[in-house]
Amino acid sequence: MNGLNAVCRAIDTLNKTVGRLIAWLILAMVLLSVFTAIARKFGFGSNGWLEGQWYLFAAVFLLGAAYTLQQDLHVRVDVLSKHFTAQTRAIIEIVGHVVFMLPLAVGLTWLGWHDFMQVWQHNEMSADAGGLARWPVKLLIPVGFSLLVLQVLSEIGKRIHALATGEKA
Amino acid sequence: MIGEWGWLAPLMFAALFLLLLTGYPVAFVLGAVAMIFGALGVMLGAIPIELVQAIPERLFGIMRNETLMAIPFFTLMGLILEKSQLAEELLEAVSQLFGRIRGGLAYAVIIVGALLAATTGVVAASVMAMGLISLPIMIRHGYSPAISSGVIMAAGTLAQIIPPSLVLIVLGDTLSVPVGDMYIGAMMPSLILTGLFALFIATVSMIKPQWLPAQPALRVEIDWSKLLHALLPPLVLIFLVLGTIFIGLATPTEAGAMGAAGALLLALLKRRLSVSLLNQSLDHTAKLTSFVMFILIGSSLFSLVFRALNGDLWVEHLFTNLPGGTLGFLVAVNVLLFVLGAFLDFFEIVFIVVPLLVPIIHKLGIDPIWFGVLIAMNLQTSFLTPPFGFSLFYLRSVAPKEVTTAHLYRGAVPFIGLQLIMVVALIMYPDLVMHNKGEEPSSFSEVNDLSNVGGQAASADEAIRLMQEIAKEQKN
Amino acid sequence: ITQPTVQWRLASSFPKSLDTIYGAAEMLSKRVAELTDGKFQIRVFASGDLVPGLQVLDAVSNGTVECGHTAGYYYVGKSKAFAFDTALPFGLTARQQNAWYSQAGGRELLSELFKQYNVIPFAGGNTGAQMGGWFRTPINSLKDMQGLKMRIPGIGGEIMSRLGVIPQTIAGADIYPALERGAIDASEWVGPYDDEKLGLYKVAKHYYFPGWWEAGPQLSFYVNDAAWAKLPKAWQAAFQVATVEANMMMLAAYDARNPQALVRLMNQHKVVLHRYPDDVMQAGQKAAFALYDELAAADPMFRKIYASWKPFRRLVQGWTNLAETSLENFMYKNAK
Ligand code: NA
Numbered sequence: 011m012n013g014l015n016a017v018c019r020a021i022d023t024l025n026k027t028v029g030r031l032i033a034w035l036i037l038a039m040v041l042l043s044v045f046t047a048i049a050r051k052f053g054f055g056s057n058g059w060l061e062g063q064w065y066l067f068a069a070v071f072l073l074g075a076a077y078t079l080q081q082d083l084h085v086r087v088d089v090l091s092k093h094f095t096a097q098t099r100a101i102i103e104i105v106g107h108v109v110f111m112l113p114l115a116v117g118l119t120w121l122g123w124h125d126f127m128q129v130w131q132h133n134e135m136s137a138d139a140g141g142l143a144r145w146p147v148k149l150l151i152p153v154g155f156s157l158l159v160l161q162v163l164s165e166i167g168k169r170i171h172a173l174a175t176g177e178k179a
Numbered sequence: 180m181i182g183e184w185g186w187l188a189p190l191m192f193a194a195l196f197l198l199l200l201t202g203y204p205v206a207f208v209l210g211a212v213a214m215i216f217g218a219l220g221v222m223l224g225a226i227p228i229e230l231v232q233a234i235p236e237r238l239f240g241i242m243r244n245e246t247l248m249a250i251p252f253f254t255l256m257g258l259i260l261e262k263s264q265l266a267e268e269l270l271e272a273v274s275q276l277f278g279r280i281r282g283g284l285a286y287a288v289i290i291v292g293a294l295l296a297a298t299t300g301v302v303a304a305s306v307m308a309m310g311l312i313s314l315p316i317m318i319r320h321g322y323s324p325a326i327s328s329g330v331i332m333a334a335g336t337l338a339q340i341i342p343p344s345l346v347l348i349v350l351g352d353t354l355s356v357p358v359g360d361m362y363i364g365a366m367m368p369s370l371i372l373t374g375l376f377a378l379f380i381a382t383v384s385m386i387k388p389q390w391l392p393a394q395p396a397l398r399v400e401i402d403w404s405k406l407l408h409a410l411l412p413p414l415v416l417i418f419l420v421l422g423t424i425f426i427g428l429a430t431p432t433e434a435g436a437m438g439a440a441g442a443l444l445l446a447l448l449k450r451r452l453s454v455s456l457l458n459q460s461l462d463h464t465a466k467l468t469s470f471v472m473f474i475l476i477g478s479s480l481f482s483l484v485f486r487a488l489n490g491d492l493w494v495e496h497l498f499t500n501l502p503g504g505t506l507g508f509l510v511a512v513n514v515l516l517f518v519l520g521a522f523l524d525f526f527e528i529v530f531i532v533v534p535l536l537v538p539i540i541h542k543l544g545i546d547p548i549w550f551g552v553l554i555a556m557n558l559q560t561s562f563l564t565p566p567f568g569f570s571l572f573y574l575r576s577v578a579p580k581e582v583t584t585a586h587l588y589r590g591a592v593p594f595i596g597l598q599l600i601m602v603v604a605l606i607m608y609p610d611l612v613m614h615n616k617g618e619e620p621s622s623f624s625e626v627n628d629l630s631n632v633g634g635q636a637a638s639a640d641e642a643i644r645l646m647q648e649i650a651k652e653q654k655n
Numbered sequence: 656i657t658q659p660t661v662q663w664r665l666a667s668s669f670p671k672s673l674d675t676i677y678g679a680a681e682m683l684s685k686r687v688a689e690l691t692d693g694k695f696q697i698r699v700f701a702s703g704d705l706v707p708g709l710q711v712l713d714a715v716s717n718g719t720v721e722c723g724h725t726a727g728y729y730y731v732g733k734s735k736a737f738a739f740d741t742a743l744p745f746g747l748t749a750r751q752q753n754a755w756y757s758q759a760g761g762r763e764l765l766s767e768l769f770k771q772y773n774v775i776p777f778a779g780g781n782t783g784a785q786m787g788g789w790f791r792t793p794i795n796s797l798k799d800m801q802g803l804k805m806r807i808p809g810i811g812g813e814i815m816s817r818l819g820v821i822p823q824t825i826a827g828a829d830i831y832p833a834l835e836r837g838a839i840d841a842s843e844w845v846g847p848y849d850d851e852k853l854g855l856y857k858v859a860k861h862y863y864f865p866g867w868w869e870a871g872p873q874l875s876f877y878v879n880d881a882a883w884a885k886l887p888k889a890w891q892a893a894f895q896v897a898t899v900e901a902n903m904m905m906l907a908a909y910d911a912r913n914p915q916a917l918v919r920l921m922n923q924h925k926v927v928l929h930r931y932p933d934d935v936m937q938a939g940q941k942a943a944f945a946l947y948d949e950l951a952a953a954d955p956m957f958r959k960i961y962a963s964w965k966p967f968r969r970l971v972q973g974w975t976n977l978a979e980t981s982l983e984n985f986m987y988k989n990a991k
């Protein structure tokens with residue numbers, strides 16, 4: 011059980027670090043967006059800057075999903091479930107994660123990787139003048155979902171540990 | 180037309196609601212239902228397995244949807260306003276102005292709610308700021324806890340109907356209409372709604388004066404310079420968000436970033452911006468963005484499978500065969516949205532339900548902008564209807580102990596009623612949504628003059644002249 | 656009800672609101688069903704319903720859907736040679752494109768490119784010459800193009816940028832308000848019929864012609880080659896003739912609707928027509944062919960197709976000019 015705990019803690023630390031770092035990309039997004047508007051007004055401008063904004067945006071929500079799960083901030087409908095026992099809730103969470111989330115997140119990692127490899131091999135670019143290479147933003151999908159896979163494993167581990175030891179997860 | 184496996188689609192909807200009740204995260208439930216029914220569809224031969232490859236394509240479509248960048252922009256702006264206490268100062272100053280009249284603090288809340296609403300598009304910041312500051316004062320001065328909570332939640336929720344607004348942005352995107360048109364369309368109805376709130380407070384203060392007492396204690400000199408200072412930040416932000424579009428500096432998407440940057444700058448100028456405040460706000464924004472976008476991703480998985488099972492045809496069939504034609508459809512949609520609003524938040528409703536309604540409104544010839552404003556007004560109630568209402572949650576998290584959940588629920592009821600009155604008013608008087616701008620008058624001679632500008636080739640003039648002759652003939 | 660023997664999904668790159676373009680896919684679906692006694696059904700999905708509009712080639716290539724209706728030039732980020740499937744600036748008119756594509760080896764050459772993506776292409780409509788976009792203020796010379804902010808995607812945008820224009824592919828929902836208030840100065844779209852529905856005339860009165868980057872843009876049906884191979888010969892033929900009909904009818908629909916819409920724009924909406932200044936067109940054409948030479952040097956596939964396209968263009972221009980344009984010019988000058 012201690013080994014399990016250590017793995018879960020390592021995963022949590024990883025995703026927490028990633029999550030806290032990518033939060034700063036929001037500031038970058040804000041500044042880039044403001045800069046794009048002002049630069050355009052002064053006769054400079056590039057589709058690359060426009061695209062850079064949604065590249066950053068995608069990085070924020072894809073790489074931040076695992077951290078959001080760890081912090082239990084994915085919204086729930088708790089009308090009924092708030093009356094469940096902690097044990098029932100833990101079991102629901104474990105079943106949901108094992109049966110649905112793991113296959114989904116693994117599947118999306120795989121599909122995203124496949125998609126990324128196609129873009130990488132063709133060196134696909136934006137179709138617009140001054141636009142960016144597509145591989146970095148395509149890479150976000152498999153990376154984001156593999157972080158999510160790890161976090162789902164950690165969440166399962168923590169709940170199994172809690173059920174087994176009776177401690178709070 | 181719906182096919183052999185048509186029954187799977189309704190079942191899918193049922194499964195969604197059932198699984199939501201387990202309390203498993205909404206985004207993941209959507210994905211889970213998609214997975215179960217996708218697998219079922221593949222096994223029964225109703226869906227080709229290759230369709231799963233649409234998932235990364237759809238995900239990429241969501242990633243490059245720049246319009247949704249408004250979510251982090253507006254959230255960050257709201258959080259900075261709240262955490263740097265700029266919202267608090269505004270509320271204090273306005274309360275001072277209105278405190279002396281009966282129900283004055285309630286008017287102050289409505290006015291500040293509307294002002295904050297005009298700067299930002301997120302409810303959380305408004306409700307939490309006002310809940311933290313106003314609610315304890317109102318309770319202390321003998322205001323009814325129910326009315327106080329109700330007015331704070333309702334005024335805070337104005338953020339979603341007064342432009343700029345995330346609801347209007349997301350709806351505009353889903354209905355494929357310009358966000359600007361949605362803003363213009365929502366202007367009048369949202370002002371009327373604000374007026375209705377004030378009217379309600381006035382009525383209550385006459386019928387039940389003990390619920391909304393006047394505040395002789397607040398009868399102090401008004402500090403005009405403090406008031407101006409407090410009013411400045413929201414005005415600056417209104418300029419940054421709406422003004423930068425107006426002067427042609429920013430696109431509506433960039434205007435959100437202007438507002439967020441402006442809020443940061445204001446906090447910095449007031450020496451309130453610490454690294455830890457910035458860090459907290461960014462962290463919070465990232466998490467909120469992630470959970471909203473994952474609901475969208477989940478909805479996208481859900482609707483992919485739902486469509487593959489011809490569920491969209493089923494919904495279309497269901498809604499176009501309602502008695503009462505267009506009116507029947509509108510009533511049914513509004514009842515549906517109101518009920519769903521009690522259990523789901525507006526993102527889920529807009530992402531899952533509204534796309535299914537789009538083909539129907541086109542078929543019935545309903546103006547999508549008017550329809551969007553109508554839905555936005557209806558979804559306004561979803562913030563206040565128990566058990567699942569964001570404003571209820573936000574206020575609950577900051578309310579003082581003596582305010583019970585029952586107070587919140589009771590306080591919300593009259594304001595839900597007022598919002599529903601607006602929904603009915605919009606159906607009865609569609610002209611309240613004014614987005615059709617008249618043509619600027621321009622004479623035919625001006626057309627001739629301008630077309631001759633510059634050294635164009637003779638054949639160009641001839642081409643234009645010929646087309647003009649033909650156009651003139653067509654006119655007669 | 657008897658079930659169809661084959662059920663295909665068609666992903667369109669277009670929304671239902673572009674009814675002329677979107678309608679071509681529905682026409683294909685209807686005709687194929689009629690020709691096969693309802694046994695071969697194709698369900699058409701609008702942009703975004705199954706996959707985003709700009710991902711249709713990927714979806715057909717992966718077999719996510721059996722077929723799609725899209726425009727090749729959306730995919731120039733993968734290979735610039737995809738532009739030949741639709742239009743190159745200062746390229747072929749609709750009739751010339753049809754001639755090159757179906758009778759002068761164009762489709763065969765493009766098939767080599769599409770083979771790499773497991774796709775079989777079919778011509779699937781044409782808008783005819785498009786308009787050159789909506790401007791807030793008139794431009795009188797090449798100088799006025801400097802620093803002009805214009806929403807113009809793709810290779811057209813690349814050439815515009817070489818003329819000093821700042822191409823800005825802003826979000827679709829932002830086009831109208833950005834143009835209204837001047838965050839951008841101009842935006843191109845399609846032609847009078849579709850532009851009228853988009854309503855840009857309300858915010859930018861100056862309507863320029865010709866859309867020199869789209870003299871005759873061809874839309875295409877793409878079919879996944881594995882799905883195609885599974886079709887009985889007779890159904891392949893049914894599909895093929897249906898694409899030919901859709902190809903012809905879309906152009907006919909635009910040719911019928913565009914002039915009526917232009918008249919409405921002029922009479923009811925007081926739109927001001929301008930031709931692009933000569934120096935803009937000349938600089939544009941020069942920049943375009945300089946770009947094609949660069950692309951041919953860098954990309955073997957582009958080079959190969961360009962080697963067929965360029966001489967064909969020259970030849971057919973001469974013929975069109977001699978036989979059609981001369982008569983048209985006479986008739987227009989002496990119109991009655
Ligand atoms: Na607002």
Ligand code: NA
Nearest residue numbers: 520521561567
């Ligand atoms: Na609710």
